[in-house]
Amino acid sequence: MGKTISEKIISEHAGRELKAGDFAVVDVDVVMSQDGTGPLAVSQVKKMGFREVKKPEKSFFFIDHSAPSPRKELSNSHIVLRDFASRTGAVIYDIGEGVCHQVLVESYTCPGDIVIGADSHTCTSGALGAFATGMGSTDIAVGYALAKTWLMVPHTIKINFNRKINKGVFAKDLIIYLIEKITSDGATYRALEFGGEVGARMGIDDRFTISNMAVEAGAKTGIFPSDEITKKYLEDQGRIDCFREITADRGAKYEKIIDIDCSVIEPMVSQPHTVDNALPVSSLEKIMVDQVFIGTCTNGRFSDLKIAADILKDRKVAGGVRLIVVPSSRDTYLEAMEKGVLKTLVDSGAVIQPPGCGPCVGVHQGVLGDGEVCLSTQNRNFKGRMGNPDSFIYLSSPATAAWSAVKGYIADPREVLG
Amino acid sequence: MSGKKKNSKILIGKSFKFGDDISTDLIAPGRLFHLRSNLPRLAEHVLEDADPDFAKKVKPGDFVVGGMNFGLGSSREHAPAVMKIAGVGAVLAKSFARIFFRNCINIGLPALVCNTDKIESGDVLEIDLKKGIISNKTGNLELKFNPLPGIMIKILDDGGLAGHITKNKGFKL
Numbered sequence: 001m002g003k004t005i006s007e008k009i010i011s012e013h014a015g016r017e018l019k020a021g022d023f024a025v026v027d028v029d030v031v032m033s034q035d036g037t038g039p040l041a042v043s044q045v046k047k048m049g050f051r052e053v054k055k056p057e058k059s060f061f062f063i064d065h066s067a068p069s070p071r072k073e074l075s076n077s078h079i080v081l082r083d084f085a086s087r088t089g090a091v092i093y094d095i096g097e098g099v100c101h102q103v104l105v106e107s108y109t110c111p112g113d114i115v116i117g118a119d120s121h122t123c124t125s126g127a128l129g130a131f132a133t134g135m136g137s138t139d140i141a142v143g144y145a146l147a148k149t150w151l152m153v154p155h156t157i158k159i160n161f162n163r164k165i166n167k168g169v170f171a172k173d174l175i176i177y178l179i180e181k182i183t184s185d186g187a188t189y190r191a192l193e194f195g196g197e198v199g200a201r202m203g204i205d206d207r208f209t210i211s212n213m214a215v216e217a218g219a220k221t222g223i224f225p226s227d228e229i230t231k232k233y234l235e236d237q238g239r240i241d242c243f244r245e246i247t248a249d250r251g252a253k254y255e256k257i258i259d260i261d262c263s264v265i266e267p268m269v270s271q272p273h274t275v276d277n278a279l280p281v282s283s284l285e286k287i288m289v290d291q292v293f294i295g296t297c298t299n300g301r302f303s304d305l306k307i308a309a310d311i312l313k314d315r316k317v318a319g320g321v322r323l324i325v326v327p328s329s330r331d332t333y334l335e336a337m338e339k340g341v342l343k344t345l346v347d348s349g350a351v352i353q354p355p356g357c358g359p360c361v362g363v364h365q366g367v368l369g370d371g372e373v374c375l376s377t378q379n380r381n382f383k384g385r386m387g388n389p390d391s392f393i394y395l396s397s398p399a400t401a402a403w404s405a406v407k408g409y410i411a412d413p414r415e416v417l418g
Numbered sequence: 419m420s421g422k423k424k425n426s427k428i429l430i431g432k433s434f435k436f437g438d439d440i441s442t443d444l445i446a447p448g449r450l451f452h453l454r455s456n457l458p459r460l461a462e463h464v465l466e467d468a469d470p471d472f473a474k475k476v477k478p479g480d481f482v483v484g485g486m487n488f489g490l491g492s493s494r495e496h497a498p499a500v501m502k503i504a505g506v507g508a509v510l511a512k513s514f515a516r517i518f519f520r521n522c523i524n525i526g527l528p529a530l531v532c533n534t535d536k537i538e539s540g541d542v543l544e545i546d547l548k549k550g551i552i553s554n555k556t557g558n559l560e561l562k563f564n565p566l567p568g569i570m571i572k573i574l575d576d577g578g579l580a581g582h583i584t585k586n587k588g589f590k591l
Binding site: 036044047065073076077078117135136145215220317361382385 | 439441443444447449451452453454455456467469475486487490491492493494495499513514515516517520521524525567568569577578580583584588589591
């Protein structure tokens with residue numbers, strides 16, 4: 001019988017034929033945690049009596065969530081990670097290197113891999129045709145120690161993005177539209193497999209955005225088949241040797257197939273306090289913003305910063321609005337610097353912060369005040385997410401965010417891109 | 419409340435009812451990120467942004483009862499960990515977000531899927547983990563919960579994933 005991409009990858013890693021619903025212990029290719037979850041993983045490795053990691057070259061720690069450290073407790077957690085990595089030979093990416101998910105796709109994830117990470121947005125790597133999923137610190141500790149994990153092979157929902165995308169509409173709008181439709185638990189325990197003619201043509205950065213937010217529908221992973229676009233990306237990254245074509249078999253059994261007509265999608269906004277509480281910007285009442293944040297593993301890549309800069313060129317951020325921009329990796333930062341994108345952003349009034357998670361996690365670098373409103377390109381807007389339960393977070397594409405920063409309220413980017 | 423009875427899989431406690439979509443940000447918020455290295459201190463703030471007094475009111479063995487999609491959001495294992503440290507004996511919900519559910523089992527905190535509509539805050543529940551039955555002593559009714567997959571029962575029986583791996587020197591599922 002035909003297999004879905006998840007069934008194929010998990011079967012390979014278990015060394016036997018598996019189908020949706022089966023349980024298996026599998027080998028894993030990439031194991032990672034970050035500074036919020038890594039210290040607990042390290043203590044669990046030690047608690048289980050392991051002194052080494054199984055595959056140091058494929059075991060990663062990222063200091064991205066509170067980087068540079070805003071307080072001593074976190075500085076001490078960073079020391080735990082640095083010490084453990086240096087003792088075991090695990091790979092560590094220290095402050096300023098970027099968000100874990102972005103560094104993994106740039107330099108490590110290969111099509112067909114199983115990637116596990118102590119971060120819910122580990123599913124980002126699914127854009128390269130990997131089975132990538134988030135877990136907790138103890139699972140990741142076991143992954144470090146044994147290079148194995150246990151999985152239930154998920155049932156798959158196929159998402160076909162069909163027809164065409166209108167001007168001013170981006171991958172972020174598509175994924176918010178999808179989550180609004182299927183709700184924030186519409187894909188719990190399921191894999192999402194993305195396709196359709198729009199999906200097949202979609203650039204790699206857009207695929208990262210979409211896979212990144214699969215978990216916001218509850219999904220275990222969000223996978224694109226690997227194809228010529230994946231191949232070109234890996235080639236540009238100097239990693240062509242790890243390219244493999246991974247697609248679902250003909251006759252693969254899907255739990256459900258959802259067809260999305262992209263031509264009806266408008267720029268979307270998620271309203272407080274859930275991602276699925278979304279509607280088109282055009283239907284939104286006038287919402288004044290105090291802060292606009294462009295960045296994160298969802299939308300902090302060069303193409304995102306470029307879209308924002310094109311809108312902000314020769315314009316100014318509205319009075320009373322703070323615009324914070326955080327490149328998602330060092331490579332992104334350098335490219336934006338070399339191509340003048342950062343200059344444009346700074347000229348417009350933006351504040352640029354070092355690569356990392358920025359204010360998304362509510363630790364530092366833009367914590368909101370009581371009653372304040374932020375429009376962000378991040379992936380979630382739960383109450384308290386940005387450090388204050390008495391603030392309000394809206395989510396959008398970088399284009400909507402940039403245009404809203406100019407207007408001072410949440411505004412439709414088609415007014416400027418149309 | 420008495421918590422766990424000796425030599426049995428019966429849990430007894432009082433319920434604290436929450437709504438749908440209780441995120442890990444409400445359970446263990448990012449603004450307290452620095453306390454993740456001190457879980458007993460973080461536990462003093464457990465669920466604070468959903469119910470500011472919960473940490474003061476909860477007694478060992480009590481239950482957290484949610485609606486749909488309990489634990490959505492981040493992978494932070496600290497969220498179920500601080501619930502357990504605060505004394506929570508089990509979490510009941512109509513449905514759980516995947517990572518949170520897996521984390522509960524990994525740390526040895528029972529997470530039970532059942533229809534929670536007929537449970538109110540303050541109800542005294544007696545839960546038979548083996549039989550899969552929740553008796554609402556206050557509401558005077560019985561509820562069934564979905565049995566866990568065999569793999570998860572093994573992990574829970576070993577006291578969580580770390581216990582399972584230590585005991586078996588690897589996976590034995």
